[in-house]
Amino acid sequence: MTLEMTAASPIADPAGGFARHADGTFRKTMPLERVHRELEGWRSIRGHLPVATLLGQHAAPGGQHTLIYEDVFAAGRCTRLLADLIADADRDPAQAPAAAALVDAVCDSWAQAAARTGRTAPIGQCQPGLYAARLAPGGRLDSWYGRMPPVVVDTGAAVTPVDMPALLAQLRIELAPGRRCPTAVTQGDPTEPNIAAPMRWLDYEHAGRNALAGEVATLLWYLLAMGGWLVPLYKPLTYARTVHAPGLPLPPAVTYLHLQDGRVDIAAQIRADAGRRAVITALLRRLHGDIGELICGPHRDPLAAMRPWLATRILGVIPIIHMTRADAAVCLLKLVQVLDPGTRLDDFAATAESSRQEQR
Template identity: 30%
Template sequence: MPRISHHRRYTRNHTWHLDVAGWPLFVKANPDRAEARQELTGHAAIEAYYPIPALRWVGAAGPWAVHVFDRSLYRDEGGSLLVDEISRAETTSDCARLDLFLDDVLAYYRDTLLSTARHIPAGRVVGKLYGDRLSEGGRVDQYYGQGSPWPLLPGGVAPADLRVEVNGRPSVVDLPSIVERLRADFATDRRVWAAISQGDPTDFNIGWSPRSGPVWFDYDTGGLNAVAGELACFLMYQVLHGPWLTPRYNRDAYMDHPEALHRSVFRRPRIYAEQTDTGLAITYAFEPGPVRAHVVGRYLTEVVRPVATALGVRDLWAWLRPYLIARVLGVYDITRLDGPDVALSLALLAQLADDDVSPTVPFPCFAITSTGANR
């Protein structure tokens, strides 16, 4: 008798566990047919390169596209997602198991990026997280194109020619100019380093088990992705989205991962903003926790720097920066965040858009070159 259990909802998608004659399956229903088709395309594009669950059936139920995959990560066999391993390490102060996870995942990740890297026009890469969002009428226009004030001070703040002082450094935030610059960076005829990847390397999309090793999930961004975008996505998730914005604004995603909401893991950055005679003064500091700093350190040392060196990238910060800015603007609508998070986003934009600011200013943990974890 088939058994259906473990219903979950992620944004508009619904998922279930399905067991048929002892065969564990994972069912995903998506109301967006175009997005569902892209997931099939992405799955096919990376299945020869990454360990991913087999796709067993594709169909429809009314307006819903339905995909059925093998269920390949078993908690009773020690399987876990990166979100679970980071949470476990933060709450126990023990990185031993996390390091086993990272040993397998980062080596596989680096080697696959390098073995599939090619220099191609940006128009050939998967555009969902970057080029599509910055295109005319894309998500960034939808978020900010009407010029809505950002809810930071009474009456709001329009981020155009806005003078700010961030941690004591004067800056000017001109959002239209920042967007125009990003559109030039992501122009379809500009050549970029691309490689085969899952494309959205968040804590929920990378798994591991002691028996089977790494596994990747969620495929609508799978295929040829800009390497700098892949790296920036992972780094920004570890510093900003994973420890703060995602659990703050998408708490339902953590139904199966309650440890991630523990105060040692779920950390609001320190942030203070006040109006001055010349604009705004913002003071902030990221405090992602020692375990996330450790993850960032290993990722920089074992993936980012070796990949950049192999590809001949001379200025790593300039290479990553447009993609980091796009992650600030294009994931959450800043105009819908609460006041401190608006100030944090504004401070990040000011520093990331400043050519004279080094990566260790907004992200001190980017200075890590080696780690001394409990191994």
């Protein structure tokens, strides 16, 4: 594996047609196929989860189609996104409880969805967009990693060979369509720009029946790495079109990094300010309690239940090959951690304190 880049490069953002309008609406302009998926998802959850009101739709130039929702912020139904709450609490730690409370509300929403619609079902009955489609032969992950040469990752605690094509094959087995797991009808893409306070789900393209372990893995990786680090660096438009006052990117603390001849020697830890640490702690507390039981039952390891979902998520959003060498190495570090059966959930999700608060 080669890690050639030395500077962060933003990744193209295909969702350029999302915007708030002065008339109090939020409009999403997309190809008709995506519009159909979003409408189906919105209809599947509107009866049992809090969503934005759909006001209408119309054709747009270039074969596109526009969905028109109420702007929940202009309507006064909501005040801030989860991303805003975290950024505000990072600046002012006194606001951290509000951010943590919203993550608790997300977990309550999952528990409610499981109570109303939960059942053990084949993965093939779940929404495919974030996992199955990306993992499928010839899909996104194949195009990014299918010909990547092996790499050895030395974390100081373990030396782990990573054969990406073999790993993709193993993940396809673990997330095969016939494998059964706890599922419920949920929003499907629980990320910081898609969750508003008071609790309301936004963005419904992946809504429908979803694996609960995949839902929790998506949020955990977003809180841990995507929201405060990778998205601001590589997909800044994601926050530019939604978040009111995004915080500054906070890359991990890399204390040692050496790359040579397909070997990555690294010592690093993801960093977080007060708000982000509070929401990670809130999610971990629920994973050690009722949410952990939802995804794997009592007396079992939530990280083990999330392992293939987390690995697919780490690889499947921003290509490691497009990251800086340091960022790519940290993602490989987290990948080998999550694949190691000996890794504890709290160790995987541990963060280092940031010094930025002292600098303010």
